[in-house]
Amino acid sequence: MNHSTSTTSRATSRLSTDAEGIAEAARLLREGGLVALPTETVYGLAADATSGKAVAGIYAAKERPSFNPLIAHLPSIEAARREGLFDANALALAKAFWPGPLTLVVPVSSGCTVSELARAGLDSVALRVPAHPLAHAVLEAVGRPIAAPSANRSGRVSATSAAHALADLDGRIDAVLDAGPTSIGVESTIISCLDGAPKLLRPGGVPRAAIEGVIGRSLVLAGEAGAAPISPGLLASHYAPAAQVRLDAAAPRADEAWLGFGPEPEGCTLPAIALNLSPTGDLAEAAANLFGFMRRLDAQRPAAIAVASVPEHGLGEAINDRLRRAAAPR
């Protein structure tokens, strides 16, 4: 199958989502295995975050550049506070949005158990308490922080269903827990709370305005003028279909596939390869469809994909961020 990497090929078992499946997922994780599991944002490729060896398996399976630090997932605020130091802003954000689609980057605590490799050697750690009941059940059963990047090969769009995770990782991981498509569809919002003013490292499932409402000030997007260096994992071309992507298109050109949003453009015949993120212009629906639709369009091998413009407010900021990465030159 894949002779170009050192990843040993293994049978990937499909686990049931009942108590038995959860117990088996937890057993595999405690033994250093790799399990794709749902969160409310995207499917995660999970491993024991406290074990450098287990975490190395994630990088190998994903073929991910090893300098990318990973998010450690916990079942509760209390468990997260054992791993990192929360200032007043971090605590307020955790209380407002956990469990949920928010990741906080905080300084490591003296008792932090998240491995150096999962942190890519940084003295900060990215922590998240997901809301998905199955993710929560597995985290409770494992009793250790679980590192989980999105369950796709590096450079591919994030997996929002078990089928997407398997398309990239079947035969490279131990198991998958299939709980159907994820409800949010874009990754968590990442906020760094390292030195006073919180910074937005990645727009995501919690809209910027909701964060700003809790901290009572406006957020700087890291990477924008005057902001701190961008999060190392945020490679410009991270979310990359094989096709060229053209953004803010009024209508598709002759050779392009079409990814619409809202009402379709008037007076133009849509190409055979066309999907609409949300005909009614609902940003939550669009976010949930985003990665799956990009995969479906790309699978038909169009030369290019034209994408309608998506408003920048609410979840639109995260959607546009992912679209810009998909369109970045590579």
Ligand code: TXA
């Ligand atoms: O919704 C999500 O966040 C999903 C689900 C599975 O939880 N996970 C996810 O993980 O998107 P991943 O590995 O694809 O993205 C983690 C991001 C990367 O951009 C990484 O650079 C950043 O978090 N990150 C992790 N630790 C960091 C740190 N200490 N400082 C700055 N950025 C960090």
Ligand code: MG
């Ligand atoms: Mg990812």
